Amino acid sequence: EVQLLESGGGLVQPGGSLRLSCEASGFAFTTYAMTWVRQAPGKGLEWISTISGPGGSTYYADSVKGRFTISRDNSKDTLFLQMSSLRAEDTAMYYCARVSPAHLGCDYWGQGGLVTVSS
Amino acid sequence: DIQMTQSPSTLSASVGDRVTITCGASQSINMWLAWYQQKPGKAPKLLIYKASKLESGVPSRFSGSRSGAEFSFTISSLQPDDVATYYCQQYHEYPWTFGQGTKVEIK
Numbered sequence: 380e381v382q383l384l385e386s387g388g389g390l391v392q393p394g395g396s397l398r399l400s401c402e403a404s405g406f407a408f409t410t411y412a413m414t415w416v417r418q419a420p421g422k423g424l425e426w427i428s429t430i431s432g433p434g435g436s437t438y439y440a441d442s443v444k445g446r447f448t449i450s451r452d453n454s455k456d457t458l459f460l461q462m463s464s465l466r467a468e469d470t471a472m473y474y475c476a477r478v479s480p481a482h483l484g485c486d487y488w489g490q491g492g493l494v495t496v497s498s
Numbered sequence: 499d500i501q502m503t504q505s506p507s508t509l510s511a512s513v514g515d516r517v518t519i520t521c522g523a524s525q526s527i528n529m530w531l532a533w534y535q536q537k538p539g540k541a542p543k544l545l546i547y548k549a550s551k552l553e554s555g556v557p558s559r560f561s562g563s564r565s566g567a568e569f570s571f572t573i574s575s576l577q578p579d580d581v582a583t584y585y586c587q588q589y590h591e592y593p594w595t596f597g598q599g600t601k602v603e604i605k
Contacts, residue, residue, distance in 0.1 A: 423597075423598050423599045424542065424599070426587070426596065429594070438593070474542070476542075482547040482551065484553070485542070485544060486544050486547075486553065
């Protein structure tokens with residue numbers, strides 16, 4: 380069974396840093412690109428970053444470029460999102476998702492990790 | 499960036515009704531469009547990929563189609579369990595972008 384389990388969310392002050400983790404199980408992690416999508420309270424979905432299976436290619440939304448870094452440890456089947464210079468507008472539920480290599484849709488999602496940026 | 503314009507923003511219909519949501523792309527995305535269902539407090543769920551392909555395990559009352567740069571998502575017979583917000587998403591090019599969402603309610 381495919382499972383994605385996020386951790387590392389919490390309350391952080393503006394300007395602070397936080398690292399989200401997404402532990403994967405039930406599939407060959409190395410062969411799948413992975414994505415982070417966020418959702419601000421009461422708002423829609425926003426794609427923020429994708430990383431290729433081997434980790435050599437990364438893509439970012441302009442809203443987080445230069446502040447967030449996506450990475451992965453394929454030896455531990457874990458995806459990361461390092462967030463720095465956090466702003467109030469980064470407050471959101473952050474979801475990790477698996478990208479299907481067959482059609483590129485996000486076919487499995489984690490339960491989400493809440494990040495709150497507030498003083 | 500490719501803009502995805504989704505309508506309507508809310509939709510109220512009776513059980514058994516046929517409901518349709520549309521999504522327009524600001525430029526060509528070929529067939530690289532997905533539809534997701536999100537229930538309150540839950541993660542999104544993939545329903546349709548490549549504009550019209552039904553994800554495994556998804557009921558056949560859900561369908562997707564394309565006409566040029568306009569995409570449609572249809573529930574052929576609305577069920578109480580379909581109450582949710584639905585999003586389109588293009589993955590033709592980065593940055594991937596979502597539509598604004600359509601909240602579907604039972605009348």
